Amino acid sequence: MKDQELVDRLCAFNILSDIPRQQIEWIVERGKLTAFKAGDQIFKRGDSVDRLFIMVDGAVSLKMAVNGQYREMARISTGEISGALPYSRVQSATGNAFALVDSKVFYLSKTFFKDLICECHELTELLVHLMTDRVRDFSRFQHQSEKLMALGKLSAGLAHELNNPAAAIVRSAESLQKHLGTVPDKLKRVISMEVTNRQIDFVNELVFGKLARGIDKAEPMLSRAKREDDLTDWLEANGYGDCYMLAETLADYGFLDQDLDRVKEEIGEKEFPSVLVWIDNVLTTEKMVGEIKDASNRISTLVNSVKNYSHMDRSSDFEPTDVHEGLRVTLTILNHKIKKNRVEVIEHWAEELPKLAASPGELNQVWTNVIDNALDAMEENGGTLRLSTEVVGEFIVVKISDTGKGIPKEIQDRIFEPFFTTKDVGKGTGLGLETVQQIMDKHNGRIKLESKPGLTTFEFCIPIHHQ
Structure with missing residues (x-):
């Protein structure tokens, strides 16, 4: 041409x-x-x-x-x-x-x-306008990519977190359905029993007393295992060796071999097998219902955490904001990644922390970006994530620390720059900490960073009363 x-x-x-x-x-x-x-x-x-x-x-x-x-x-x-x-x-x-x-x-x-x-003045003016448009479009695209990337991470974590309790509900419901299928035969044995009202009251008081106390989930495993072994030995010694699942259920609710001795002595040798079947039926049913209830509550907690995290039913205006609530729901949202990266979370919350004037949804973005980066820094070797809050004068101070690889000193001054990232291509756009800085500026807050290999701490100082 x-x-x-x-x-x-x-x-x-x-x-x-x-x-x-x-x-x-x-x-x-x-x-x-x-x-x-x-x-x-x-x-x-x-x-x-x-x-x-x-x-x-x-x-x-x-x-x-x-x-x-x-x-x-x-x-x-x-x-x-x-x-x-x-x-x-x-x-x-x-x-x-x-x-x-x-x-x-x-x-x-x-x-x-x-x-x-x-x-070439006219051509130069055109090219400068094109550059301005290109920067604006690219920034919009990168911000959108950052949001989609963050949404993808949160969605994957939530899907995993929701899958566990949902699977537990299905599993417990199927087991309960199978268990209830044996009730008619057990009912015949219970109806045919010859027991007095005093004996019935004794068994009810014992069984429902155990149910009222519930399963002690904080009990040491060794202690529970020993009690289960003692119950298994008792059942085998008394001719109930085929009831191996019963020992586990009894142990869950704190039964001792001495409790079985008392029931057998009170009810008598003839009716004890039927009473034991009834106790097993009551405890097993209660245990399965409890598992379904716990799993349902877990799902409800996750759904409420998502709602509180995004504040989808509120405006972005400043309002009295509970910093502890925001940090807790952020940990809930990122719980899957915390477990995946083998991270221990240690919390030190100030007592009676006042609410501060803030945009709760925006503060949650701050906590998410910083905690997510901290978890990434501990991806290879695991570590400890520490969160603390305190009141210093008219300010609330939030510290988030991790034991990851740290941020090199030569780039610490650049981490809040737009598009600057130390992550691999496709893992970060360099806008997370820029967003953090913008939100803190909007809240008249300050950020302090201290980092070395094995310990990185972000300190956020936010005024309680926004001006």
């Missing part, structure tokens, strides 16, 4: 239609037209961005690696301008570009930009 044909072609594009022809001729004289075949790589990630380019014909796809997969982030078509622009600080390409069809690209080296600014 001859120079004048190329000038005519460029002048015909809508984006350049108002640019004086002599300015188009100026760049054509100094630029170069390059042809690409469909599938050719135009540039790769990390290449220096040192040229302005205009798509004369064809189309180019810009792809980036996100979570291990290449996704199309943009498409540059005929008549569009990309690459280096005047005053842009972009140094290297963030993705890979491929020609979708046979294409022609006009290049102008950035070494001509200084002269371009002096001699």
